[in-house]
Amino acid sequence: MYYQYNPGGITWGAMSWGHATSGDLIHWEHQPVALLARGYPGEITEMFFSGSAIADTQNMSGFGTNGKVPFVAMYTSYYPVNQTLPSGKTVQAGTQAQSVAYSLDEGMTWTTYDAGNPVIALPPAPYEDQRQEYRDPFVFWHESTQKWVAVLSLAKLHKVVVYNSENLKDWTYASEFGPMNAVGGVWECPGLFPLPLDGDNNIIKWVLQLGLNPGGPPGTVGSGTQYFVGDFDGTKFVADDTNNPGDNSTMVDETNWMDWGPDFYAAATFNGLSMTDRYIIAWMSNWQYAASIPTSPWRSAMSVPRKISLKTINEKATLMQQPAKGLASLETSGSYSKRWNRFPEGNKRLQLSGKTLDITLTFSNSNPSSALSATQFGIILRATSDLTQQTRVGYDFGTRKLFVDRTKSGSTGFEDTFADIYYAPLTATSDGKVTMQILVDWSSVEVFGGEGEVTLSTQIFPNDSGTDVLLFSTGGATSGVTVKAKALRSAYDGSVPHRHAQA
Template sequence: MAYSLDGGYTWTKHTNNPVLSRGSAEFRDPKVFHYDGAAGSYWVMVAVEATDFQVVLYKSENLKDWELLSSFGPANATGGVWECPDLFPLPVDGDPENIKWVLVVNLNPGGPNGGSAGQYFVGDFDGTTFTTFTTVTEGTQDPARLAEYQWLDWGRDYYAAVSFSDAPDNRRLMIAWMNNWQYANEIPTAPWRSPMSLAREISLHAIDGTLRLAQHLALDLAAVSGRGPVFELEEASITSETLVLDGADGSVQHIELTFTPGTAEEFGLLVRSDGTQGTRIGIRPADGRIFVDRRDSGLADFHESFASIDSAPLQPIDGSYQLSVYVDHCSVEIFAQGGLVTLTELIFPLATSTDVALYATEGTATVCGLNLTRWA
């Protein structure tokens, strides 16, 4: 433990450290929050025994003396060590009378598209034990069941996600490390290596009998300075040719659009493109999948696992697909169907690859509306 007497500018380590030891080198990544509930009022620590795939919960009145409460796991994805746990309450569909708890467990490797990822469980916490409603598989991970688990993000680059306690207006805000341990030490950037994700506000919703997280950008984009022109497209039919959007080019953008499927096997958009190649964000309705193809996204040969096609399950809502895409100099963050499905990916395009294009293959699709805001 360490404490600060000047608002966090300097810190002093507690003289009697460690305040808690299990005699294990894999007991780590504590997240501490203050619990107030039927069981009392005290501090709760959520930590992991990383190689045992176990979350361990402790309580304390003074942050110095800790008592074991319970443990959770192994469950669901156990293809890599468990790391960076988090436990927090959320109202279901905004109802303050219906509070459930979310347990986040990051793991590496073992993600749905390879490498690092974060899974979550929804349930109840009575001040002692977390009990999940989520269907779980215990013991050794079954690779064939990865798509059944609940993932914070289906992309390759959203890891070690952690939320903030006591945010204004009771918002639950989360941020993650935008990288993957498969290639983290090899990405072609200097003098820095890997960014953080955009901060997200997360919420809990009942969808077809299942409690699922939704994620939205926490920032008010209208308040961000430096915005350039806005490009708008009311409706367009896409055929089997790539349609470059004149006047929509840029390297830092927010793109909102809605697709209605037609006869095309696949449709979507290209970002950070030169008109033909780029980062491809596609939907295949018959497969019920959305994917990010970064094989031609720019510099992609620095590691054998980077040039990937990463996908997630996606179903239409009222017959359409709504996407909100944040494009930055070296990243793409995709929020689909109101943030129920997200994919976060690093990319390393050429500085001259700034086009945005729409495409369809083997048929047609319709863009019912597109709005693009550019910062650079």
């Protein structure tokens, strides 16, 4: 995994590619910086913005030597000063252009393609004036056309452009997509990948995902991630059932949000796995307050890696997400399970506590018309004994939405919008059941609703003393309540699996 990294601080600057490797997507080992800002720590002449990497197994790039398979990274070069590059090309200060680098040791060390970079110097006509807002290439192999494909963002125009190549060096513009659905802020970090619909390998749909900053899900401030489902023929993406930009309230209702929380951005999938093994990971933060969160010496974290699939729900292809199975390797012998046929109104402290938990809640509102039935049900996490600190994860039966309330979650005063309540639509099953899987970490809560058709990710910064767990039922009783919880150990306790692979 490669990620945006500042070698000189914990806020944005000197953008480079950090690097970590894993054999199971859960236990990670830090590696040396993969691509260091050119000139750092002196005058920087090139920063390495977001991008992606692939294994060029047929050596179509020609970078491979002595039978070694080259890994090729495609990234945005940001040039802060006017200059003539080693390739002889000239660039103006502020330009964002697309470049490549290659590795002959499975991604551990990299050589920039100085003889040809940037390989895409300017946006396609008539958008050349967007050279300062043109970034984040996602590259992949398209089997049926036998070509490489790169998708990248014309950020301020809310467009994704598609390029084709036979050798990863020479690129031809193919098409554009957008603007459609949510168009707040800028579009960034696009990704495009195929998934079988309903597990049928004969019905393949394509998912285009991209970040917005600002302009995230309803009720959030700052950045977020949306997706489109459609068809792709190797050159052009056509989305199903999309709306042209218009009245913003209408657009938001129709937008497919990859995550309904405030802390899921710049999502990226892993190349090189089968179509049915598509995993995604995101930066679990928000540009609204990323530079202000109360952590030291580290800053920011990634979401739990998620396996994604497509399922038809209410006649619509919907992205499903589940935590990577490797998460089970962190389970300890500590577990908790309890059931109530009828959970009374009020709070109940459980014989369960901790900072790292995997909790599954199942419940129902068997008689919603009754005045004695609950209006909300859920769980209180990372709580102090007097409940002055608490994070509430619950479900509102009236609005049919799950929610995370972090208004009293601990340290919240570092930024005005952080203390808030976030919602995600979730319909109960035909028999009235609601299921939520909740992953609690030291400074985050990730909620998977239903079968994973909605997720909601939030950061929290609680005091270490708050580890209590309670259930709550508001406005009446809740039926058929089941709680199953497992305590999780740290992924950094040294228990790294013996199998080791480049992710």
